[in-house]
Amino acid sequence: MRKNPSDPAAPGPRRRRGERIRRIGLPYLLLLPALVLELLVHLVPMVIGIVMSFKELTQFYIRDWGTAPWSGFDNYKVSVDFDAPVGKALLHSFFVTVGFTLLSVGFCWLIGTVAAIYMQDTFRGRGFLRALFLIPYALPVYAAVITWVFMFQHDNGLVNHVLHDQLHLTDKPSFWLIGDNSFYALLIVSVWKGWPFAFLIVMAGLQNIPKELYEAASIDGAGRLQQIRRITLPSLRPVNQVLVLVLFLWTFNDFNTPYVLFGRSAPEAADLISVHIYQASFVTWNFGTGSAMSVLLLLFLLVVTGVYLVFTSRGRKTADV
Amino acid sequence: MRSIRAAAVGAVTMSLALAATACGGGSSTGGGSNDSPKTLTYWASNQGASIAIDKKVLQPELDKFKKQTGITVKLEVVPWSDLLNRILTATTSGQGPDVLNIGNTWSASLQATGAFLPWNAANFAKIGGKDRFVDSALGSTGAVGKDPAAVPLYSMAYALYYNKQIFADAGIAQPPATWAELVADGKKIEAKGKQVLGAEGANVSENIHHTFVFAKQHGADFFTADGKADFTNDGVVAAVKQYVDLMAKDKVIPVGNAEYAQNQSVSDFAKGKTAMLMWQSASANLKSQGMSDSAYGIAPIPVQSGTPGTGTQVNSMVAGINLAVFKNTDNLDGSTKFVKFMTSDAEQKILNTAYSSIPPVKAAQEDTAFNTPANSVLKNTLATSAAALPQVADESQFETAVGTAVKNLFADAAAGRAVTTASVKAELEKAQQQMPAK
DSSP: OOOOTTOTTOHHHHHHHHHHHHHHHHHHHHHHHHHHHHIIIIIHHHHHHHHHTTBOOOTTTGGGGGGSOBOTTHHHHHHHOTTSHHHHHHHHHHHHHHHHHHHHHHHHHHHHHHHHHHTTSOOTTHHHHHHHHHHHHHSOHHHHHHHHHHHTOTTTOHHHIIIIIITOOSSSOOOSSSSTTHHHHHHHHHHHHHHHHHHHHHHHHHHTSOHHHHHHHHHTTOOHHHHIIIIIHHHHHHHHHHHHHHHHHHHHTOOHHHHHHHTTSOOGGGOOHHHHHHIIIIITOOHHHHHHHHHHHHHHHHHHHHHHHHHHHHHHHHHHO | OHHHHHHHHHHTHHHHHHHHHHHTGGGTTOOOOOSOTTEEEEEEEOOSSSHHHHHHHHHHHHHHHHHHHOOEEEEEEEOHHHHHHHHHHHHHHSOOOSEEEEEGGGHHHHHHHTOBOOOOHHHHHHTTOGGGBOHHHHTTSSSTTSOOSSEEEEEEOEEEEEEHHHHHHTTOOSOOSBHHHHHHHHHHHHHTTOEEEEOOTTOHHHHHHHHHHHHHHTTOOSBOTTSOBOTTSHHHHHHHHHHHHHHHTSOOSOGGGGGOOSSHHHHHHHTTSEEEEEEESOHHHHHHTTOOGGGEEEEOOOBSSSOOOSGGGOOEEOEEEEEEEBTTOSOHHHHHHHHHHHTSHHHHHHHHHHTTOBOSBHHHHTSGGGGSHHHHHHHHHHHHTEEOOOOSTTHHHHHHHHHHHHHHHHHHHHTTOOOOHHHHHHHHHHHHHHSOOO
8 A cells, every 4th residue: 555645644754755856856957958958959950840841931931931831741742742853853862862871881881890800900000000091080071072072073183084094994084073973973982981980980899809709719720701700790790780870870861972072953863862852942942841851851760770770689689598 | 769869860950950040030020120220240242252352352341331330340251152041041040141242143032032121212212212223233133013122232244255365376366256156266276275165064053144145045035924934945945955065066165164163164264274264254253363354355245146135136144243131130220321332333433343343333334444345345245235034033943953954964965975955855844843833
């Protein structure tokens, strides 16, 4: 039976309970400012964005967008009507982004992991190389990408100079910033910019693998490749799970790289969804449709992230058993 | 939680930016006041070769204004790449400057937002009356039948800049007056190992400015009389094709220019790599890149045949900058005074000389400083053969949609793919579908 806390005959538990609340409450009180800011910075804008997606928010209403008429699901209908031009363009952009993200994350992970494994061995200049590898990650995005823009230029760019003028690999100088090659240009810059992060994380993960495992393996006659396959990769699994997810989300949402490379109208081959949504809202001044597309993207990423987390945590539980 | 947050953050970056600005939107519906009569914020567009040069030009004038009125003007020169976004954000949030420069082609689009002070007769009277301004400039200040959303500040027109030395070497006595002559001259120039004509193939706005003129020369318009997008009519298709064909078929624009968007074509011309350039009021820019005035000549942009004039003989858009006042300014009187100051005869002479543009103010235009051969070509073009871009609310969307279509067509031409009437029409069709449904 529960005791009634207001029962004057039971002052002991009440005092104790007050103490308990104070004891438990303090951490929450300390968390409160962070929580309020978190709500303000992340959740409130998200909710406003979602509200906007149900409005007809065009240039006629942006000055006082409370007066913009409600449009129900119209913005969503336009976005997912894949037979009509807007939906078709969004779908195309979505597929380009998926392809780009898979390739970029794949290469970032592969290069980062290979480099991290090689950097495990002690040799002269290792510290220098490690620092060197991290430079692309440390550079400001704009400065780095604008440098690539110069290198990819048709007439005076370094890339064409090497490929065409020096190595004679192409019949004529290629265009990298317009047309179909723009996809590869974007991929190259993205991988160049992203792999040092994979390298950094994997390198940290490798520090936690006990040396004895490798010693035991080499006594058992396992070669380098076998050691990587049987020891390194399985031990890195938890690290990789987080790494791949983070890389995926960053790459899928990357706005700066394509925007600096191509400006406000990206070539079709490299029409990433973040720039596409930007264009759908800021360039056509239809912020309602832009918000609807953002919400759809949010839902997609939530689903992917959720499925990924369920899938990987189930895998981990099985591994633990 | 962290991953969800990461997803959320990325996915609504745009909404976040918008929403964050919307949070401060309390005063966005305000009608203007005189609460802070001693200060003004002014966003200037980047007219000179760099932002630093603009500051050097404008600051002494703002100091003069302060001496006259006691009002301090806080100046910010906004680069073109940011200006429209900044204006949109300011419109959404209500947190903007008091006075600002806008590209005159945006007038009708921005007018539709209702963010700017309308220049009715009463407001015009405060700055000396509407009839102080040239008609062609007033034609680019907002939709027909509405009070202008802004006041003309600088006027510019396109002209053909040609390198005298290259022309002499190729044995060309006169700058080309028709497109056929330009293509023929191109052959002679190419024979001398020089590039013929520079263009900014990936610059959306430049593409629009040129195709608009070509459309006029084909007797066509991008919008119907009642303001509906009509990008696929035969005249427009022929016009766009003719412009892209300068690269695809006539080979006078070098293929490398298909990716130009940062005024590289101006640098090429200043360095003597290309023989010709179609640009608006380029003198100050060329000078800052080390090309002396005597090294180049200025001629009207070619037409199909005959001489420049009205109708199909149009050879430039009415280019220019307008000065607008945000309706919710805290210094309405000061803003009006500032507009009066900037459009005064004396300031018009100083500023337009510095930027090699033409004053849209009649009295200032008559000053001898604007009678140089270079300026007389621009002045004459503005007076007789320039047309205003469509003054419709969707103008800004039109610039991006059609400008991107032309950019894609240039990319095709550069990659050696055929540019046909069908492929031009298909691109324009796509552009039209992006326009807001009416």
